[in-house]
Amino acid sequence: MKGFYQLQKTMQEIKIKKYFDKKEKRFWSGFVNLFMEQLFFLSACVAVISLFLITAYVFYNGFKLFQFVPITDFLFGFDWDPVTQKLFGVLPMIIASCYVTVGALIISAPLGIACAIFLAEIASPSTQQVIRPAVQLLSGIPSVVFGLFGLAFIVPLIQDTGDVAGLSILAAIIILSIMILPTIISISEDAIKAVPKELKESSIALGTTRWQTILGVVLPASSSGILTAIILSIGRAFGEAMAVKMVIGNTQTMPDFSPQTGFGLLSLARTLTTNIVGDIEYAEPGPHLSALFATGAILFLFIIIINATSYVFLRRASVKSNS
């Protein structure tokens, strides 16, 4: 049966191609077709070439740093003082970037998935009409506004807990979790809605409760979509510069992870992104500027690793579900 259907498809394709070939023999329509094809091809090329150029430029200028500074000093150094003491350590920034990203995920992933389940499975249409636009609006707010909100509202709240500056990793985590929440909610909701009705109906036919259906059938079936949502939001949280810079303090050394500071939650830090934003205006060409490019290269690498890992996971999940 499959073979016959495919044969029919191929015959249709050949007919369509023959029709268009005849059309193209006429000059003007042929020219227009060629022009449009080339234009669209050019647009696709622009995207690919831009990615290649940016990556190559960042990595090339980043590698220039290692003429001046050994790579171990860069990756594992504890202090960043490129102008006065010629120290180029980014380990505190890598740790801070990971800390705020993981922290934001711990808050937003459960909340976002729960909200997505609520929107897709439980909410009445009138409730949906209120919540969904609110979520979409939240995702449209510019990063600077989040930073402003953090500085004006979250930081004083944290100051009230003790003798702390208020600017802290915790403030960055709170702001980032609000920022990535809409992404998780929308994409997870799409994934949950995409679960075929038959699956849910068969589960209910077996006598399960709604909650058992959601937990045992809907969530596993939409797990690849939810994973995509989480990966995308990791990317956004890791790469956020402006909002984080306004609330995290931008120090130059390893943050204090002792229990007094809530294991680092209340201490000031600097992330990879805020490093670039904070230093770029005055960095002189030479080791300092190359170090900023190298910081960008590390950001690239993290994003590539995260995306690659997610791709591997998703392929495994789809292979499993297909077999």
Add this chain to the structure above:
Amino acid sequence: MKFLRIKNIVLVLILALFSIPSFAEKNHITIAGSTTIMPVSEKWAKAYKKKTGIVVNVHGGGSTSGIKATQTGTADIGASSRELNYSEKNNLKQIIIGKDALAVIVNKTNQIKDLNIDQVRGIFSGRIKKWNEVGGPDKPIQIINRESGSGTRDLFTEVIMHIMLIDKTTKVVPMCLSSIVNNSNAEVKESVKLIPNSIGYISIGYVDNTVKPLTINSVSPTPKNVYDGKYSLVRNLYYLFKEENDKSVQSFLAYVLSKEGQSFVSNEGFLPITENNARD
């Protein structure tokens, strides 16, 4: 096949047309650099536009950023609150447009009124960690620092962070790296306003009654103490420009140095080049 060749040529020509850049005419002056000088630059820009109609755009970015911008031609005039180093002096000309003093400020809730230079150095190097070591409450000190390219930071380092060793050579004590780094005078002021146990340094042109300036060795940062030479955190403010004799730039600079221009300097809380201008 002949058809295709003509098509391709025409296609390439049409696409090439879209890549011709547009040229815009330049009839304005750009000033970039020190955030200290920005308020005065903006006042001059406004008054100059009223007088002659020429638009002057003012940008921040810090002294080093302004010097770089002037060297590359991105800016017509660079504003610097620090001395040019040897390599920068090469192709830039500088004029003094005013004087500035730095005030060490603390949050309004802080009881401290005075510190000596040793104590300030101890605090900013991280040796003194709590306010009770200098006569305040038992709270940790939160340092607010400027970025490394800041002219303001350079002056502070030069006056405060140098110590003379036994063999008469000087050594620079490095600044504490766990300080908050802000990128302008305005940001430092806001941070000190926001954080109760903080200490920072800003140009006196930015000091107002929302932050508390300290006296250094019992000398307060007033214009009289600056002209009398008693206050040590003092520096010249510069405008830099390239060798090219741009008439519009030169006439703007002439306005800046005039009596009317210098009155803006004192209005913003800085000090005119000479005390006479200040008195008039």
